[in-house]
Amino acid sequence: MTNYNCSRVPDTVQTDAGVAGAGVLLSFIITNMLSIFLAAVIILLNLRKSTSAPICRKLLLSFSDQQIITGIGIQSVGLAKMKTMVPYHFFIIWLLSLLSTVTNQATLLALVNDFKRDWVLRWLRQFLMFINLLLGCVVGIFVLRSVMKNLEPRLPIGCVWHVADRGSSSNAALSTAGTIAVIVANVIVFTLATWYLHARTNPKWLKSVQVVGLVALVAMGVGATIRVVLVSQAFNDPPPSVHLTGPSEKDWSFGQLLPLLLLILPVISTVEIIRGELRVTPNKVDDEMSAPLFSDTELQNGGYQQSPLWGKR
Template structure:
């Protein structure tokens, strides 16, 4: 049973080189530039992060095999500021790359949904444009998944919504690419109405499953599948075991440095060459009635959406820089590796050994209180005045151990095991208060 059909539409499917109505919501200049700029920026950021994460290894490899320098480069020994280190910029750019990927993923799904809803009204030409833009979306997201693989594997449930959207994008891309690259099998051209494809006999999958779209689709599915398997199927024990295998490292190198660059480069070049044959970026391959180069709200919005990832990168930069400033202000800068190992939230319960020992000796010497709480007693000599004026306030002193022992019966001492260990309050020790004036001793 066919899901997509155009029974109410009767276009002329035998005509060739027809005039196509302009559709700026799909092939407008702002829409196409937004997709291209996002993918190109994500490409540059992704390989910058890959380089920064392996900075020491790359420098040592260059020293050893190119300049023949036996001295090993160690970033930890370099006295540089944290915000100038590769670790700092890797963190900032990683968040920026993730924001670009999320933005491109949502816009790619939305434009494919639009094409599926209007499939009977679109031309084959505009449906091809949608497929090219969807490929750019897949390129951007695959770069993010490969570059930030450790983040995705370490946080599977945080990234679960991204995985759902990613699978939806791949499913839509599989169908749209099948239609966009097999229209010639049913004797249609780019100017034909897409309704002719859905009204005719669909080409067999085996005949359509060939060419560049199939290769790109298989590479995209394979790149995403490896990360999904590591996130939700393989356990931590299995991942630790396979990391020591030689084939794991060969697969990692092949995926990171061969598949991802080749797929991204080919996808950008292929989509760029195809999009140059549009009215927005050059000369359209079909005759178009109307303009797709006029600027309006629908053209400014995709470009303004680029500001969201840029804002995320700017915010991430100052968050990392201010954290480094607040954490190490007034102290000597540690190494970059020690910075990364230091927790961001300082321990509020740290105390010196000297303060703890003094407090413990005071508690043990005073003995426990009736409620089981150690009693802190002052050594000052304070008594209660027997004569109180009407406006005066009685003083309730904390007397010395000698006076207290005469007024209250002694309590049995608890064993060291039963005595609770309390942490003394944080702060500088206070001097004991001197006895107030005009006080008298109680009669014994």
């Protein structure tokens, strides 16, 4: 493995369209916007005592699954490249992870009853939430250390543990407080989301929690999106101290177009599922041999399916 080179500050930094290119950033931003919109539609229908919206629910679930997987992936890439990746690109990854978290939590607010009905989906969502939180906290700690030490912008982010403090910058206090607040907020949101996901019954004030939580998530998503747009070379001018060289992160290629093309897959899958449910002739053999997914007891218990691994038999 390549050793850290923190003794010499390079004159320039190579661009990295794989994590900060226009297509990558747009895919996260568009997915986040679509997911929040779909979650808002479902929650508003719920307030009017109409929660069907099957197309919206399937689309939202697909977008959320895609976003949380790509969020975990891009954070893993950033941590794997911390010996060469500079704070500029690492900070963008952290902002994208926040968009992934917002998308996941908005989906949980809107589709919590769907997850409660199947213990596999419930614990799979819990596992992905935990991995996303763990990676987000680690990435956030690196960002926090780089702010507190005022790390040279052209040194790898991994050097925050190997270089001396260069003194505080002009906005160090605000940046430090904001970074700590975001990390703490992520932990609090994860704790509340875990309780919300595994609660056996829905409290009377559930709808109020959904509305307030959605408003807070919209604010977080808008804030992260604005910050990404302002700081990235793909949409604006990056900090001059970074001295980016190489192909511009605004340039489009197949690698930048691919994340946007993948956004079409949830739509196609949803159309196929809906058309299949409406048009495919049922098989009598399947009808005779299939068993219902939920028992009468489970349906009477609010649709909460207990895990067979440690639940009562």
